[in-house]
Amino acid sequence: MKKKKQVEGPLHSKFCKDERLLFYKKRFYAEDKDFHFFESLTSEQIEIIGQTLEQSFPDSQYPQNSLIRYLAILDYLMDSKRNHNFKSFDEKIAFLIQGIDPSLSIYYQLLTIGYSSSNPSNMGREQALTIIHFIEGFVGTFDPQFLKYEEIYFRKVLKEGKVLSHIKREGHKALLDSFKGIPSFDNVKDIEFSRLSRKADYYATVCDNPKDIHILCFNICNPNSVLELFDIASKAIFFILVIDPELKALKTYVEESNIAQMRERMMGELGFYHEGLIRLEELYRKRFFPEMTISEWSY
Secondary structure, three states, rough: OOOOOOOOHHHHHHHHHHHHHHHHHHHHHHHHHHHOOOOOOHHHHHHHHHHHHHHOHHHHHHHHOOHHHHHHHHHHHOOOOOOOOOOOHHHHHHHHHHHHHOOHHHHHHHHHHOOOOOOOOOOHHHHHHHHHHHHHHHOOOOOOOHHHHHHHHHHHHHOOOOOOOOOOOOHHHHHHHHHHHHOOOOOOOOHHHHHHHHHHHHHHHHHOOOOOOHHHHHHHHHHOOOOOOOHHHHHHHHHHHHHOOOOOOHHHHHHHHOOHHHHHHHHHHHHHHHHHHHHHHHHHHHHHHOOOOOOOOOO
């Protein structure tokens, strides 16, 4: 019997490469059952990872954002003879993230389109293609696991003191609409208001553009944010403390005679208009600053 001739050519090469990638990914991520969410990862281990990457995977030999680098790092992590220092799966994942995307560009970029690995079904075809192309650009291939692990890495390792300052996704209308159900701030204690005031001061210090409403709303709504604002009343108070502590929206309502003038002034002074903000600021004033004079035209 004739020996079957091997199929060759560019497509065959691509399939071989795809099969190799699939094998590497399956074998590497098979240890996921031993993943402990970076709970035991220390700063010393992170430093050793950085040193090893610099010595063993220099950019000149293993260029960033390339398939060469991705495969070389996976090969190293799966080779017990070469890899003596990083035995736990948590260490290996941290090594892979630091080696491929140390600034978590994938995680931050995907946050701007509203994607979360905890709710991947809430995503359209266009968003899916954005995710695929962006990951391919940083990894050299599409590795969806980066979404899961980078999100956890941010929460557990890099979250401290981190405020995202480059978000451009629209979100203020949805957030302000969610405040409509707040009947009052009567249940918010003074000590909680002081805590939120300190957070607002901190935010103003560390955020590149604290008055940017898109950046603010994103950081308020992101459950992984260092701000840790979990209830709707805290989010509303924080929003006012950062965006309009002087209650300009409420002052505009008192001083202007019609909606068109109110809208024009709010757009000029705050950069946006939302009718719900006026009611919210009145609730805020009554609870925390009942003696405040909003305007000489106050009723």
